Amino acid sequence: VSGTNAVGTGKGVLGDTKSLNTTLSNGMYYLQDNTRGSGIFTYDMSSYWLLPDLFLPGTLWKDSDNVYNASADAAAVDAHYYAGVTYDYYKKKFGRNSYDNHGAAIKSSVHYGNNYNNAFWNGSQMVYGDGDGTNFTFFSGGIDVVGHELTHAVTESSSGLVYQNESGALNEALSDVFGTLIEFYNGKNPDFEIGEDIYTPGVPNDALRSMSDPAKYGYPDNYSKRYTGTDDNGGVHTNSSIINKAAYLLSEGGSQYGVTVPGIGRDKLGAIYYRMNTVYLTSNATFSQARAAAVQAATDLYGAGSAEVNAVNKSFDAVGIQ
């Protein structure tokens, strides 16, 4: 909508209060943030429970008093706010102006479907389900989820990793890695767990995946343990954990399978994986090609024979990728 910039306040999924950039137009407030790129827009899909995909993005979220404390508001509050944090991360860390590096408008829809247990990037926008209340709560309530989904847009605009088999697992891992780096950038209860804020709301201290110990949730932490079937587009949410573990070890350091990795920290992990995704990876890249791409990216950034290049090599050795 065309109007004037405003600042609202709202409560997120976890009950936390936050300020929101909104737009005042004809006496109504909208979840439209005009301060970032071409804008961040948050939509409501709650009226479109039948064949929802036909109605995306839904209705631009409107409110009468610019206060978003109702229970139905929480998912929109977090989708809107965390999209802004994600925009800021890519801009501040890499000078990237939105997911396409051309200031594309960022659109999110919440309350998609009926108790929908997922969130996704549909090629044009982010879409968040409410969860069934037992396995998941509102998906936008996790900043690592929002960062995960928007990173799919970054990947689509750069490497274009095909969403199946090893390239698909790389695609998923990049989304988990940057979802986590964005969670640390935000600074509230950051961790190397994935989805902890929205997974099983009735069960504390668990997550959908773990980067530090994938095996905790039955996922592989070595190439020798990869899934080779056809489920889930060839196990994209399973084999991503092999790359997630390599990324965790590269950042934090550690040992497994007799290989010790010297940690180089989150910022260098991000710089190397960002350059890998935006400069070197091709759409059908394998895990082995990803190793070569990461080594080249680290070489560009820190020099051949640098401690960083050594750490990259060790991190892939530790997960059995040559």
Ligand SMILES: CCCCC[C@H](S)C(=O)N[C@@H](Cc1ccccc1)C(=O)N[C@@H](C)C(=O)O
């Ligand atoms: C609709 C088709 C499937 C799209 C899968 C999306 S990109 C996805 O990977 N969603 C994440 C959501 C997420 C992200 C971070 C933390 C928790 C949950 C995902 O991992 N979905 C799981 C449930 C899956 O699809 O198996």
Ligand SMILES: [Ca+2]
């Ligand atoms: Ca997390």
Ligand SMILES: [Ca+2]
């Ligand atoms: Ca839980």
Ligand SMILES: [Zn+2]
């Ligand atoms: Zn994904």
